Amino acid sequence: MLEELKQAVYEANMDLPRYGLVTFTWGNVSGIDRETGLFVIKPSGVDYDKLSPDNMVVMDLNGNKVEGKYNPSSDTATHLELYKAFPQIGGIVHTHSSYATSWAQAGRSIPCYGTTHADYMYGEIPCVRCLTKEEIDGAYEENTGHLIVDSFRKMGKDVMAVPAVLCKNHGPFAWGKDAHEAVHNAVVLEEVAKMAYRAETINPRIQPAPQKLQDKHYYRKHGANAYYGQKEE
Amino acid sequence: MLEELKQAVYEANMDLPRYGLVTFTWGNVSGIDRETGLFVIKPSGVDYDKLSPDNMVVMDLNGNKVEGKYNPSSDTATHLELYKAFPQIGGIVHTHSSYATSWAQAGRSIPCYGTTHADYMYGEIPCVRCLTKEEIDGAYEENTGHLIVDSFRKMGKDVMAVPAVLCKNHGPFAWGKDAHEAVHNAVVLEEVAKMAYRAETINPRIQPAPQKLQDKHYYRKHGANAYYGQKEE
Amino acid sequence: MLEELKQAVYEANMDLPRYGLVTFTWGNVSGIDRETGLFVIKPSGVDYDKLSPDNMVVMDLNGNKVEGKYNPSSDTATHLELYKAFPQIGGIVHTHSSYATSWAQAGRSIPCYGTTHADYMYGEIPCVRCLTKEEIDGAYEENTGHLIVDSFRKMGKDVMAVPAVLCKNHGPFAWGKDAHEAVHNAVVLEEVAKMAYRAETINPRIQPAPQKLQDKHYYRKHGANAYYGQKEE
Amino acid sequence: MLEELKQAVYEANMDLPRYGLVTFTWGNVSGIDRETGLFVIKPSGVDYDKLSPDNMVVMDLNGNKVEGKYNPSSDTATHLELYKAFPQIGGIVHTHSSYATSWAQAGRSIPCYGTTHADYMYGEIPCVRCLTKEEIDGAYEENTGHLIVDSFRKMGKDVMAVPAVLCKNHGPFAWGKDAHEAVHNAVVLEEVAKMAYRAETINPRIQPAPQKLQDKHYYRKHGANAYYGQKEE
Numbered sequence: 066m067l068e069e070l071k072q073a074v075y076e077a078n079m080d081l082p083r084y085g086l087v088t089f090t091w092g093n094v095s096g097i098d099r100e101t102g103l104f105v106i107k108p109s110g111v112d113y114d115k116l117s118p119d120n121m122v123v124m125d126l127n128g129n130k131v132e133g134k135y136n137p138s139s140d141t142a143t144h145l146e147l148y149k150a151f152p153q154i155g156g157i158v159h160t161h162s163s164y165a166t167s168w169a170q171a172g173r174s175i176p177c178y179g180t181t182h183a184d185y186m187y188g189e190i191p192c193v194r195c196l197t198k199e200e201i202d203g204a205y206e207e208n209t210g211h212l213i214v215d216s217f218r219k220m221g222k223d224v225m226a227v228p229a230v231l232c233k234n235h236g237p238f239a240w241g242k243d244a245h246e247a248v249h250n251a252v253v254l255e256e257v258a259k260m261a262y263r264a265e266t267i268n269p270r271i272q273p274a275p276q277k278l279q280d281k282h283y284y285r286k287h288g289a290n291a292y293y294g295q296k297e298e
Numbered sequence: 299m300l301e302e303l304k305q306a307v308y309e310a311n312m313d314l315p316r317y318g319l320v321t322f323t324w325g326n327v328s329g330i331d332r333e334t335g336l337f338v339i340k341p342s343g344v345d346y347d348k349l350s351p352d353n354m355v356v357m358d359l360n361g362n363k364v365e366g367k368y369n370p371s372s373d374t375a376t377h378l379e380l381y382k383a384f385p386q387i388g389g390i391v392h393t394h395s396s397y398a399t400s401w402a403q404a405g406r407s408i409p410c411y412g413t414t415h416a417d418y419m420y421g422e423i424p425c426v427r428c429l430t431k432e433e434i435d436g437a438y439e440e441n442t443g444h445l446i447v448d449s450f451r452k453m454g455k456d457v458m459a460v461p462a463v464l465c466k467n468h469g470p471f472a473w474g475k476d477a478h479e480a481v482h483n484a485v486v487l488e489e490v491a492k493m494a495y496r497a498e499t500i501n502p503r504i505q506p507a508p509q510k511l512q513d514k515h516y517y518r519k520h521g522a523n524a525y526y527g528q529k530e531e
Numbered sequence: 532m533l534e535e536l537k538q539a540v541y542e543a544n545m546d547l548p549r550y551g552l553v554t555f556t557w558g559n560v561s562g563i564d565r566e567t568g569l570f571v572i573k574p575s576g577v578d579y580d581k582l583s584p585d586n587m588v589v590m591d592l593n594g595n596k597v598e599g600k601y602n603p604s605s606d607t608a609t610h611l612e613l614y615k616a617f618p619q620i621g622g623i624v625h626t627h628s629s630y631a632t633s634w635a636q637a638g639r640s641i642p643c644y645g646t647t648h649a650d651y652m653y654g655e656i657p658c659v660r661c662l663t664k665e666e667i668d669g670a671y672e673e674n675t676g677h678l679i680v681d682s683f684r685k686m687g688k689d690v691m692a693v694p695a696v697l698c699k700n701h702g703p704f705a706w707g708k709d710a711h712e713a714v715h716n717a718v719v720l721e722e723v724a725k726m727a728y729r730a731e732t733i734n735p736r737i738q739p740a741p742q743k744l745q746d747k748h749y750y751r752k753h754g755a756n757a758y759y760g761q762k763e764e
Numbered sequence: 765m766l767e768e769l770k771q772a773v774y775e776a777n778m779d780l781p782r783y784g785l786v787t788f789t790w791g792n793v794s795g796i797d798r799e800t801g802l803f804v805i806k807p808s809g810v811d812y813d814k815l816s817p818d819n820m821v822v823m824d825l826n827g828n829k830v831e832g833k834y835n836p837s838s839d840t841a842t843h844l845e846l847y848k849a850f851p852q853i854g855g856i857v858h859t860h861s862s863y864a865t866s867w868a869q870a871g872r873s874i875p876c877y878g879t880t881h882a883d884y885m886y887g888e889i890p891c892v893r894c895l896t897k898e899e900i901d902g903a904y905e906e907n908t909g910h911l912i913v914d915s916f917r918k919m920g921k922d923v924m925a926v927p928a929v930l931c932k933n934h935g936p937f938a939w940g941k942d943a944h945e946a947v948h949n950a951v952v953l954e955e956v957a958k959m960a961y962r963a964e965t966i967n968p969r970i971q972p973a974p975q976k977l978q979d980k981h982y983y984r985k986h987g988a989n990a991y992y993g994q995k996e997e
Contacts, residue, residue: 644869644870644933645865645868645869645933645934645935646860646933646934646935647790647860647865647935715788718787718788719787719788722787722860722862725862726862726865726866726869727869729862729863729866729961730866730867730869730870731870732961732965733866733867733870733872733961733964734870734871734872737869737870737871740869740894740933741894741897741933743897743900743901744894744895744900744933744934747900747904751838751904758835758838759808759809759838760808760809760810760835760838761807761808761809761810761834761835
């Protein structure tokens with residue numbers, strides 16, 4: 066069942082330790098098959114060196130486990146809400162990567178200070194508020210998803226142009242057209258978080274990059290007029 | 299004698315360089331067998347690449363060496379006091395890991411700024427005072443143990459919920475139900491110390507995570523209602 | 532065609548991940564053959580593990596592709612302007628290396644705080660302004676080259692004595708007598724950027740190294756009276 | 765000639781990249797044979813992967829090359845002055861290791877903030893002033909040696925208890941009873957420099973560790989009453 070997707074989600078999960086984004090089991094990646102409406106996610110709390118395509122868990126969008134001997138990631142309900150709200154998203158990743166999590170703990174959005182950021186993400190990476198007591202007491206992980214969805218809608222942000230968010234006092238989620246791209250964006254986020262941290266230390270009166278430059282770099286790589294890279298065959 | 303425990307303590311010691319927690323011989327792990335009241339600890343000042351299960355040292359809780367050709371770690375008396383005072387503890391580790399030691403040198407407890415911390419440790423990681431001249435002149439390592447024990451009792455902290463401490467101007471001790479879990483907690487401590495350092499730089503007016511969120515994450519992983527990970531078979 | 536140069540430029544590109552200067556495809560190296568006026572550059576957006584001497588792209592100084600199945604690096608026009616303006620330059624590299632890019636984002640030149648810097652680079656590494664809207668709307672990459680060239684001429688800086696520049700809100704370019712030396716200088720720049728960052732944190736009232744010491748170290752390694760290293764055979 | 769010493773000095777030099785203390789050729793180690801008064805040192809500007817025991821250079825204490833096809837390290841005269849002034853020193857190392865060099869650039873001595881420092885080095889690691897114009901114009905490297913020697917004598921510091929120094933705007937020298945111990949001390953220095961940097965960031969009002977604690981840890985490892993480690997056989 067969904068063998069190809071399981072393989073892809075497995076590989077994307079294994080990229081987390083490879084890129085230094087996780088300690089122990091502090092991360093999870095999922096990918097969705099939009100035709101069947103089923104998504105594949107890492108099992109909860111299983112060590113990366115014990116993962117295999119076979120122990121990935123298959124879920125439906127009502128939150129039912131469809132296949133798998135393990136419990137799915139404890140963050141499954143957050144992934145699910147994002148998949149339901151944003152049909153463009155094909156893969157999601159959650160980590161506690163060090164710099165991005167530090168910004169989340171600090172409760173600050175990451176300003177766009179340069180082209181490394183603008184090449185992949187349009188404008189600041191928002192930090193959404195901590196959940197309320199009621200939201201935490203209720204369906205915590207689902208409410209995390211609702212908060213992200215509502216925040217992006219209120220801010221009028223396109224999730225494909227801003228493919229990451231920081232959850233205050235928690236850490237980042239990132240996403241993309243598939244699980245592989247989601248992890249790619251999580252790596253970019255960590256690099257951008259690191260550079261922004263250092264740039265603010267070097268110049269406490271730093272300003273975001275001019276909008277014009279942000280536009281130039283974002284659209285050099287995205288949209289109809291992109292000219293970075295090779296034409297896909 | 300205690301072959302299984304020696305193997306486990308040996309492996310836990312070898313995890314220290316693997317996780318980047320030690321330079322040279324700056325760390326030691328022990329584990330206790332509560333039935334016999336004997337504990338196994340790293341020999342003092344022996345390089346990690348010369349360690350083997352066989353050169354671990356076996357001690358009793360009166361501080362007598364029961365087996366082993368080497369001197370035990372110079373911090374043995376501190377381990378011993380913790381084992382005597384807290385029967386729940388099955389393993390102890392001391393390191394000079396870089397970020398945790400920096401907090402200890404700064405003389406500050408590590409506030410709980412996020413869920414990475416709350417997932418494993420309930421509330422701030424306390425930094426206990428430096429020993430007095432008299433305590434240093436006396437049984438220094440034993441007095442370090444007394445100070446940790448007294449401090450936890452005065453603060454009313456559960457050692458299993460706060461499985462680490464910083465000794466001012468010195469460095470961290472961490473513990474757990476066994477040697478393996480003690481090292482796991484030492485890794486968590488170092489990550490948490492790193493993120494807290496950076497989060498304070500990003501936002502000098504940072505506040506600890508709301509108590510409600512700390513509770514949620516701690517109890518998501520601990521106690522009767524935990525739902526993180528897989529049921530143990 | 533230019534097989535030796537392609538091999539050298541390929542190797543210089545492969546040194547970027549080896550020295551930790553790039554994430555993903557965020558860097559490019561070129562090298563020029565001054566006799567034919569042709570230069571060889573990395574293809575745009577191709578993963579480092581898919582590079583080979585054969586897929587390097589050969590360009591002329593009018594910006595025409597002379598050989599190669601791939602598109603050249605999107606920064607090709609910047610390289611080209613530097614080659615045209617400064618005949619001493621034989622190789623150029625662009626990266627988003629972490630510390631140098633942080634200085635670029637902060638919009639600050641890197642002062643010469645010590646001999647590590649003075650051994651290779653004479654005086655501060657300048658940070659040139661961000662491009663104007665008009666410059667961005669026009670031939671962006673070419674205009675980046677013009678800006679660097681004009682800035683060095685206005686400042687009266689010798690490009691071989693100051694073999695690197697920071698482009699505000701973007702990142703560094705470095706160069707040298709060939710592609711290999713360009714990458715060497717990019718590594719030096721990153722180390723120097725890292726040390727300057729930390730030195731300012733340690734002492735916010737820090738001053739640049741005395742001019743005399745800068746001169747001593749620079750000329751110990753460069754020019755007719757250099758005495759560092761071995762006589763080249 | 766001095767084959768054993770050449771082997772030892774070679775190995776100590778190779779430990780520099782192994783411990784991450786050098787970039788390119790930015791470091792050199794020497795060791796002395798006190799019976800013959802000859803010392804062995806790394807050749808100048810030769811890559812670490814081209815070093816071998818055979819290309820080490822043998823020098824006498826008058827600065828004459830006694831054996832070796834290469835020029836000795838450009839810092840040879842500094843090593844020589846230290847060997848002449850302090851007969852206890854058997855090995856010397858110079859690096860541009862990142863944190864120690866940052867303190868040197870900042871022009872600050874490293875205070876003793878904790879036991880990691882006190883275990884190996886007694887009291888602060890001094891930063892000596894930059895050389896004067898006259899000293900730089902003269903025998904620069906020799907004058908660097910004179911300055912270190914004079915500074916230690918004026919401060920009344922025992923070179924074996926304070927086995928390292930920072931040269932302002934330049935970087936660290938460290939030493940020990942032989943080349944191996946010199947490199948060991950250079951590693952300790954870098955760790956101590958890193959922790960002190962972070963500790964000051966965590967607590968800007970930090971104070972040095974109490975003298976009593978510094979004494980305790982230093983003498984736990986050094987002198988007649990040391991009890992750390994194993995009795996040497």
